[in-house]
Amino acid sequence: FLGAGSVIHAVHSNELEDMGGLATKMKVTTAVFLVGALALAGIPGFAGFFSKELILEALFESGHWVPYGFLMAAVFLTAFYMGRLVFLAFFGEPSKKSERATESGPSMLVPLVLLAIPSAGMGFFAGSFAELFGEEYAFHLTITGALASALAIGGLVLSYLVYQSKTVSVEAFAGLAPLGTLIRSGAIDRFYQTIY
Helix, strand or coil, X not given: CXXXXXXXXXXXXXXHHHCCCHHHCCHHHHHHHXXXXXXXXXXXXXXXXXXXXXXXXXXXXXXXXXXXXXHHXXXXXXXXXXXXXXXXXXXXXXXXXXXXXXXXXXXXXXHHHHXXXXXXXXXXXXXXXXXXXXXXXXXXXCHHHHXXXXXXXXXXXXXXXXXXXXXXXXXXHHHHHHHHHHHHHCHHHHHHHHHX
16 A cells, blocks of 8 residues: 555554654655545545446446445445544654654655556546557446445545544444454355355
8 A cells, every 4th residue: 555664664563553643754655645545445536436436337237236235335434444544644643653753765755656646647547558458448437436436535524524623423433343343254255255
């Protein structure tokens, strides 16, 4: 993931509680991490939006409603999680480890910037890229794409309200803890493999 290695290197930990306040100390890393987060969340215009829309549309057209529903939920949850990560690691309260963090050197930053550029806009050139391999690609925004985009934006907005502006309490989601346990158990994967 864009910038994750740089962050882990800076704070000597991959635990979120060891991060915080990194936006003021690692400006380039913050920028590329934001690009990666928005791409992974599938925000319109970023690379992940185009690939996500194709997958969801294929499921919709083939009538695979169970994975379609799960993936639509995953769109929202992915965006929420990425927002949580960004708001806590980069704009949250600094920890003792993150207070000593410094920006990485060029050997780490240059590749990150070079990867962030296509992540930010490669989808707009997907047709030309596909032609290089003898394939056809033409993007058309569908109801599925619009719904997935709304879910992604909604996930980011909710994460902002919970972790940045704190207008929504984290305790409001305590009832979802069993769902998190279910997802981590692998039961959903086994269910999908059984019915398909």
